[in-house]
Amino acid sequence: xxxxxxxxxxxxxxxxxxxxxxxxxxxxxxxxxxxxxxxxxxxxxxxxxxxxxxxxxxxxxxxxxxxxxxxxxxxxxxxxxxxxxxxxxxxxxxxxxxxxxxxxxxxxxxxx
Numbered sequence: 001x002x003x004x005x006x007x008x009x010x011x012x013x014x015x016x017x018x019x020x021x022x023x024x025x026x027x028x029x030x031x032x033x034x035x036x037x038x039x040x041x042x043x044x045x046x047x048x049x050x051x052x053x054x055x056x057x058x059x060x061x062x063x064x065x066x067x068x069x070x071x072x073x074x075x076x077x078x079x080x081x082x083x084x085x086x087x088x089x090x091x092x093x094x095x096x097x098x099x100x101x102x103x104x105x106x107x108x109x110x111x112x
Contacts, residue, residue, distance in 0.1 A: 001025035003032050011043040011108050012036055013079075017050040020058030029058075033065040033076075042074030043111045047104065049080035059094065066097065075099075079107040 001018035014033065020026055036044055046062065048054075054062075066076045078100045081089070089095040101107035 001029065003029050005032065005036070008104075008108050011045055011111050012041050013045045013047055013104070013108075015047045015050070019052050020054040020061065022055070022057040026057055026061060030061045030064075033061065034068075037065065037068050037072070037074070042069065042072065044069065044074070044076045045079055045104070045107050045111075046076065047079050048082065048085060051082070051085065054085055054088065059088075059092065062098070063094070075111060077101065077107055077110065079104050 001016065001020065003017075004015045006013050006015070014036070016029060018025065020029060033044065044065065062076070062078075069076045076098075078098050080102060081100050086095065086100065089098060089100070099110065101110065
């Protein structure tokens with residue numbers, strides 16, 4: 001799994017590539033999000049365009065970051081979610097929690 005981050009204005013976009021599952025790879029993703037939140041970032045957009053699958057561990061990482069941000073007045077949103085992952089979010093009812101966008105510019109503008 002590869003995790004990169006970039007900034008668009010005051011929004012940090014976290015680009016993830018691979019599968020978000022358990023193990024050392026998911027630790028990098030978790031640590032990236034925790035570091036951003038700990039550093040005071042309040043607007044995080046997770047780009048899932050190149051993510052093939054996400055399991056319960058990966059969902060747990062997203063939920064923990066979402067909760068941490070929300071309790072600190074921030075927001076975590078998702079962009080470019082595949083149909084397969086969108087289906088998983090729907091089945092788990094997490095689609096009612098996470099704001100999801102197909103276009104990055106639309107997602108970034110939604111933070112305002």
